[in-house]
């Protein structure tokens with residue numbers, strides 16, 4: 001089942017071929033002038049150029065062949081040789097029936113499903129999440145859902161940052177503050193070999209008191225001290241190396257950090273409608289590192305450099321010199337790039353992905369280029385299988401990455417609370433949800449908040465930065481998430497009312513211009529999905545959702561539904577059902593859920 005554009009492209013290709021012209025020029029696209037036509041083909045111009053003929057003559061010959069196509073109401077030639085196509089009401093009606101009956105709402109499956117891993121979110125132990133993590137989570141979740149909807153086998157992995165220098169900083173800071181913790185770390189460290197199962201099950205009581213609030217308080221202080229004081233930094237590096245060597249005290253204290261952080265993170269992500277299939281961390285590949293390092297050395301890729309071991313990745317013809325990958329630091333520690341390289345190997349062994357998509361802040365572009373090149377050199381992936389999808393930042397009014405009024409990092413949890421508060425306010429202002437039970441109202445406010453944040457982000461091409469503006473994001477008017485939810489809820493309530501009156505959908509019979517426009521918009525869903533998929537740009541789906549609700553809105557204003565005579569009413573109800581399903585599907589891909597009422 002294909003959309004009209006594809007069907008008409010095939011007809012045009014056949015017409016070009018029948019005239020002995022190359023069919024690759026035949027592509028049909030939505031018309032630039034919707035007032036004149038639904039679709040157009042500009043192929044005659046290119047074909048004429050190649051054949052050294054008059055483009056209008058070629059267009060006329062192609063048009064003549066297309067004339068008899070039952071799907072077309074008219075075929076006209078315009079300008080230097082454009083072919084303008086207007087689809088018949090009957091063909092539109094038939095296509096609408098098809099979409100209405102399709103559980104996939106007109107979205108096709110990829111011809112060959114692939115295995116794709118999406119690495120997104122990327123939260124860290126103790127370091128608060130910043131706006132980069134927010135965008136990564138929103139965009140990554142949408143890409144995961146889009147790929148899955150189109151039929152790929154997709155795994156989303158949070159790639160928890162839990163094995164780097166910040167761990168050493170924290171171990172030091174917690175020990176400095178709490179003598180009992182320090183003594184326990186030392187006591188356990190002295191017990192050189194603990195049985196492996198103790199290392200994963202032992203939870204020393206003194207460590208149990210270390211809370212997320214402690215880490216939140218201590219981390220910024222420790223990070224600042226580490227920047228100023230080389231001795232403090234060296235100790236943190238040493239402690240990181242001890243952790244990575246799995247000294248029991250350091251390791252078990254670190255497990256407590258990871259545990260309390262993860263509980264809070266899962267709560268925040270859940271509130272944002274972001275769900276990972278895997279919560280693997282950098283630490284999970286630690287066991288692979290020694291053999292990986294040995295293998296890199298065997299392959300002649302590892303070079304000694306001032307006490308550290310590196311892989312050089314610069315290539316001839318590089319415009320800029322790329323630094324090498326630091327595999328083992330002079331303290332003997334694994335670095336950010338080391339765990340990333342080992343993770344590529346781990347994913348290859350466990351999942352054999354055809355593609356790995358890293359949804360991470362554009363500022364890490366070089367890091368990924370370096371890691372990917374090392375992975376290709378080591379044979380852990382084939383050139384092109386690893387892809388970094390960067391994005392711009394969410395900025396404050398000053399044009400710099402968003403900060404709180406106090407100048408700090410905005411915590412995701414605070415952002416969600418703040419948006420929820422605003423959503424409640426907005427709902428009440430609009431007279432929505434007032435009479436609903438408390439719990440339902442809260443659920444709606446949560447959905448409006450998520451829709452506001454996600455749509456504000458996803459309506460932009462991911463490379464573009466945008467300004468955080470809670471008032472605008474939460475408005476029920478304009479191109480916003482709450483507007484789309486409101487439109488979807490309006491259709492739901494119309495359909496409930498129809499059901500109450502015993503009115504049911506029936507075959508679509510398109511007659512009015514607003515009906516034509518709505519069906520053409522419904523038909524454009526698959527093209528939006530393909531564009532979003534190919535460019536890894538969910539904004540194409542966001543754009544479609546917005547266009548669809550606008551088109552429905554016009555239809556709703558121009559075409560009475562429940563008061564129409566039965567056959568017309570049945571046709572329009574089917575259009576409303578198809579719209580709702582497609583709109584909910586598009587929003588679901590964006591990670592936005594629609595309440596039943598509002």
Ligand code: ARG
Nearest residue numbers: 119122123124159161340360
């Ligand atoms: N934890 C990292 C950060 O906060 C992001 C992780 C991204 N993914 C990866 N495979 N490196 O910057």
